[in-house]
Amino acid sequence: MADYDYDLFVIGGGSGGVRAARVAAGEAGAKVALAEEDRYGGTCVIRGCVPKKLMVFASEFSDVAEVGNAYGWNMTSGTFDWQNFRSHLNNELDRLEGVYRSLLKNSGVDTFDARAKLKDKHTVELSDGQTKTAKTILVATGGRPVRPDMPNAHLGIVSDDIFHLETLPKSILIIGGGYIACEFACILHGLGVEVTQYYRGAQILRGFDDEARGLIAEAMRDRGIELHTGTNIVQMGLASDDHTESGPTGSDAAMGASVQQENVMANDGTADEASAGRGGPIWVKATNGRERVFDMVLFATGRDPNTDDMGLEDLGIEIGRRGEIVVDEYSKTAADSVYAIGDVTNRVNLTPVAIREGMAFVETAFKDNPTAVDHDLIPSAIFTQPEMGTVGLSEEDARDREEIEVFCTSFRPMKTAFAGKPDRVLMKLVVSKETRKVLGCHIVAPDAGEMIQLAGVAIKMGATKEDFDRTVAVHPTMSEEIVTMRTPMRTA
Template sequence: MADYDYDLFVIGGGSGGVRAARVAAGDVGARVALAEEDRYGGTCVIRGCVPKKLMVFSSEFSKMPSLGRGYGWDIQDGSFDWSVFCGHMNEELDRLEGIYRSLLKNSGVDTFDARARLKDAHTIELSNGETRTAKTILIASGGHPVRPDIPNAHLGIVSDDIFHLEALPKSILIVGGGYIACEFACILNGLGVEVTQYYRGAQILRGFDDEARGLIAESMREQGIDLKLGTNIVEMAPASADHSASAATATDAAMGATAQQSVELGSSAKGAQGPVWVKPTSGAPREFDVVLFATGRDPNSRDLGLEDLGIEIGRRGEIIVDEFSKTGADSVYAIGDVTNRVNLTPVAIREGMAFVETVFKDNPTAVDHELIPSAVFTQPEMGTVGLSEEDAREKEEIEVYCTSFRPMRTAFAGQPDRVLMKLVVSKVNRTVLGCHIVAPDAGEMIQLAGIAIKMGATKEDFDRTVAVHPTMSEEIVTMKTPMRTA
C-alpha cells in the first residue's frame, strides 16, 4: 500500500467540505487536510444564505411602522443606515468563519489557505508551491455567479458583490427571475431602493408551483417593485457614453472581462463604474445606479486538473458523480454545488456525511435527494416540498386542496397582504405529493410539514391533526374539499 501524507484531502472550505473533513478526522481518526483559497464557510456563510437572511431581517423593519400604526402605536418612519448594518453583518461573518476554522483545528484537520488542483488521482498541488498526497480526494469547491454573454456585462454586479457595496444605490435593475433575483428585489425594495426587475420568461421562479409563484409576483408588484416579464437587456453602456450602435458591438472580450474573470476580479473592482444605461427588449431605455445580474451559477470546476484524470464534466461545468458521490476516478469524490445536483447547503452537508459513511465507515450510503424541503426568502416567503401541481398532474391523477386569504395580523391593520396554503394529493393512494406555502415565515412552516410528507403522510393524516388556532398554518389541516382535480 502506498504511503500517503493524508487519508483524505478536501478541496473547499464550505459547509459540505468542512463537515466531511472534521467528521472524518474527529469521529473516525483519519488524517485529513483541507485547502480553501477564499474565506472559510463558503457561499452560504460568507456570500449567500447567512448574510442574505440578515438582509431579509433588516429589510422587513421598514414595514413595521405602518403595521404598528394600524394597531394603535404612534411609530414614526425611520431611516436606514447601510454602513451600520454592514458593520454588524461583517462582524457576524467574521465570527462564523472563526467557528469554522476552530472546528477544523479542534478536529485535527490540517488547513491550507491556498488554491488546490489535482496533479494526479492522489496528488494535490497548492498555489503556495507545496504538494501533498492523499489516498482519497474530496472536491467540495462550490459554485459562482455568472454574468450573461452580452456586451458590457462587466458594468453590472453579481450577487456576491451586494454585500460589498459601499452605499445603497438609489435605483437598481435586477436581471433574472430565479430565487436569488426575487429575494434581492424584495430585500432592496424593503431597504428603500427603487427596484426594477427584468425577466425574459412569462413568470418568475420557474420550476416552482405556478399558483405560488403567481402570488409572489403579485405581492412584489404591490410592494412597489417594477417587475417586467418577457423583458431582457438588448444593450448596456456607461450612462455617460454615446448610446449608439457602437455600444452594442463592444464585447466583453474587448473590455478584458468575461463571466469567469468576473469571479476573479474581486468585489472591490465591480460595480464601481457609475450609472448604467440600459436598453430593454421592450419599453424605453433607462439609466440605473446599479445593474445586478442574477442569471445563474456555475460549478467551480475550472482548472482543477480533472479532465486529465478522465473525470467527466457536464455542460455547465458540473462534476459527474454516481449515487455515492464518486467520480470517474476511484480515489476522487465530489459533493455540493460543484456537482450541480441539489444546490442547497443542508444537501451538501448530507452528501458530506454520506461520503464519510461510504469511504471511512465501510457503510455505502447513497444520498437521498427526494422530498427536500426548501424556502425562497421573498416577502412573503415561499416554503415548498414535493411536487408542484403541474409536475404532479403529469405523473398521476391528483386532487388539489388550496386556500388563499388575508392573514389576521396584517388584515387588521388594513394591509392587502395575502397568503397561500396548498396541498397536492394523489387521487389513488391519498399520499400528499406536495405542499406549498406562501406566507410570512413559510420556511419555518415547511420544515415541519416536510417531516410528515417525507414519512408518506396521507391527506387523511393531515385531516386527523387538530388545528392550532388562530394561526395561518391551521389551514393546512382544515381544507376538506378539493378545489380541483386533474
C-alpha cells in the same frame, strides 16, 4: 500499500467540505487536510444564505411603523443605515468564519489557505507551491454567479458583490427570475432602493408551483417592485458615454440620466462604490425597445460549478454541460480515489444537501457503509416577501404523473389584515387520488420557511391527506389551514 500524507484531502472550505473533513477526522479517525482559497464557510456563510437572511431581517422592518400604528403604537418610520448594518454584518461573518476554522482545528484537521488542484488522482498541488498526497480526495469547491455573455456585462454586479457595497444605490435593475433575483428584489426594495426586475420568461420562479409563484409576483408588484416578465436586456453601457448606435436616446433616457447622475451621490457627496468603480450610472436597452438608466445593474442569471483549471479532465473525470463534476449515487467520480459533493456536482444546490452529501461520503469512504444521499422530497424556502416554502411536487408536475386532488386556500392573514394591508397568503396540498399521499405542500406566507420544515417531516414519512385531516388545528394561526381544508378545489 502506498504511504500518503493524508487519508483524506478536501478541496473547499464551505459547509459540505468542512462537515466531511470534521466527521472523517473526528468520527472515523482519519488523517485529514483541507484547502480553501478564500474564506472558510463558503458561499452559504460568507456570501449567500447567512448574510442574505440577515438582509432579509433588516428589510422586513420597513413597514413596522405602519403596522404598529394600526395596533395603537405611536411609531414613526426611520431611515435605514446601511453603514451601521454592514458593519454588524461583517463582524458576524468574521465570527462565523472563526467558528468554522476552530471546528476544523479542534477536529484535528490540517488547513491550508491556498488554492488547490489535482496533479494526479492521489496528489493535490497548492498555489503556495506545496504538494500533498492523499488516499482519497474530496472536491467541494461549490459554485459561482455568472454574468451573461454580452458586451459591457462587466458593468453589472453579481450576488457576491451585494454584501461589499459601500453604499446602497438609489435605483437598481435586477436581471433574472430565479429565487436569488426575486429575493434580492424584495430585500433591496425593503431597504429603500427603487427596484426594477426584468425576466425573459413568462413568470418568475420557474420550476416552482405556478399558483404559488403567481401570488409572489403579484405581491412583489403590490409592494412597489417594477417587475417585467417577457423582458431582457439587449444592450448596456455607461450613461455618461457618448453612444452612437448603442447610446441612450429619447426623453426617457435623457431624463433618467440626469436624475440618476444626481442620485448616484451618496450622503457624504461621493459616488457609491459600484457606480464609482464602473464610471457612473448604467444605461440599458430592453427587448421591448425601452431605454432606461439605473444606478446599478445586478445579474442574477445563474451559477456555474467551480471546476475551472483544477486538472479534473486530465484524470478522466467527466465534466457535465454546465461544468459540473459527474458523480455516481455515492458521490464518486470516474477516478476511484476522487469524490465530489455540493454545488460543484450541480445536483441539488442547497447547503443542507451538501452537508448530507458530505456525511454520506464519510460513511461510504471511511466507515465501510456505502450510503447514497436521498435527494427526494427536500424542503426548501424562498425568502421573498412573503416567503415561499415548498416540498414535493408542484401541481403541474404531479398531474403529469397521476390523477391528483388539489386542496388550496388563499386569504388575508389576521396580523396584516387588521392593519388594512392587502397581503395574501396561500396554503396548498397536492394529493394522490390513488394512494391519498400528500405529494406536495406549498406555502406562501410570512415565515413559510419555518412552516415547511415541519410539514416536510410528515410528507417525507408518507403522510396521507387523512393524516393531515386527523391533526387538530392550532388556532388562530395561518398554518391551521393546512389541516382544515376538506374539499378539493380541483382535480386533475
